[in-house]
Amino acid sequence: MPDFDSYLQEKREQFEDDLCELLRIPSISTDSAYAADVRRGSEWVANQLETLGLQVELIETKGNPIVYAESPPVPDAPIVMVYGHYDVQPPDPLDEWITPPFEPTKRDGNVYARGATDDKGQMLTHVKSLQAWMETQGKLPLQIKYLIEGEEECGSECLYEYLTEAKEKLACDVVVISDTSQFGPGQPAITYGLKGIAYFELRLTGPKQDLHSGTFGGAVANPANVLTQLLGAMVDSDGRIQIPGFYNDVQPLSDRERSQFGGLPFEEERFMEQIGVKELHGEKGYTTLERRWARPTLDINGLWGGYQGEGGKTVLPAKAGAKFSCRLVPDQDPKAITAALRTMLAGLCPQGIEMELIEMHSAPGFVVPLDSPFMSAATRAIERGFGRSPVFIREGGSIPIVTEFKEKLGVDTLLLGWGLDDDNTHSPNEKFCLADYHRGIKASAHLWHELSRVALES
Secondary structure, X not given: OOOOHHHHHHOHHHHHHHHHHHHOOOXXXXXXXHHHHHHHHHHHHHHHHHHOOOEEEEEOOOOOOEEXXXXXXXXXOXXXXXXXXXXXXXXXXXXXXXXXXXXXXXXXXXXXXXXXXXHHHHHHHHHXXXXXXXXXXXXXXXXXXXXXXXOHHHOOHHHHHHHHHOOOOOOOOEEEXXXXXXXXXXXXXXXXXXXXXXXXXXXXXXXXXXXXXXXXXXXXXXXXXXXXXXXXXXXXXXOOEOOOOOOOOOOOOOXXXXXXXXXXXXXXXXXXXXXXXXXXXXXXXXXXXXXXXXXXXXXXXXXXXXXXXXXXXXXXXXXXXXXXXXXXXXXOOHHHHHHHHHHHHHHHOOOOOEEEEEEEEEEXXXXXXXXXXXXXXXXXXXXXXXXXXXEEEEEOOOOHHHHHHHHHHOOOEEEEEOEOOOOOOOOOOOEEXXXXXXXXXXXXXXXXXXXXXXXXXX
16 A cells, blocks of 8 residues: 655645635526536546546536546456535525635645535545545556536436436445544544435415404314424324324344444533534434434424514415425335325315325435445455544435445445534535545545455445
């Protein structure tokens, strides 16, 4: 394994300058007004990879460009695909930023800018590790394919289509994504499981218009009252979800997992202080980490209906609605749960109310085997980069593209997060720890060596 320490130390300032240059591009994919900047972001990434000698394509889609690049094949070595995204969330609310979101600012050991941790900084570690290999060794020990998209923050529709069209081109043995977090400061982690999601909007319609609650109350069904009844029926006081068959396919946590989660340095008091609550709540019989990472949940995300203005207005609203989501664990089928939910709500909804349940989007959860050779290789690389062995965690969030890689390409994903859970992802004052940026580059450089040593099945 080459010794990259002196090279990486020499290039620290340049690597930070390159990150800041990318962060200055307001590549906001959810707002068409920034279409030119989104394209500029794709061209910046493509130019970085082309400069390092890779074959690069800027793939045009009906949406934003996809950057695809590949290094030369290496016989008898695995093929790795790096996935990331160059698009970012809108920076609103702007008045809550200490410094402008697209003027990257270094302070307290961090760089502050929109996209710093999600995902420009983390993605760029895998480009800079490529630079380290090419400028010190002249070649890589295995083939790397880069797939960097510009629509992750708005659904990845074009990438999903491209995965179907380009299965042969994208063939690989494992995918690497850095778009998650460490367990905590100074404690790197490998995320081996993610929850899936089933997201819904429920709309209820009663009378043709808002009615006087005194004149008509008690004579007709109130959509807002019915909404609360339907939502309340979905979860009991013990945190158990009441959709019929909801837990049928939920696999119990293994003793190994429960022991592993229990051994992590997690303090409930600190967690409560961090999020500003005085008590924790959830499904009985499970710890906080188990509920967050490995148990299914249902949460209301928004409610509307009736009068919302200042003062009082005694109306019986004509319409009411809610958005809610289920976070699913591996083996739960979003389609089966949607069908069961629809039947349940239809049975509970009284006559006189028109109900519409809209399935917004869904994706299953996944778990990667802990004993895979790729997982072992990643563990060794992170030890070299961070000076400490990673812990293995699951996450409550969803990254639907991981499931797509499994279904379309038949490969597992290594989720190697260099961020921290207080990086303000999607919020004002997003940041990325510069020390972790450099540690991530070093870990990535070692990763290519460690993965190249994985024996492929014949």
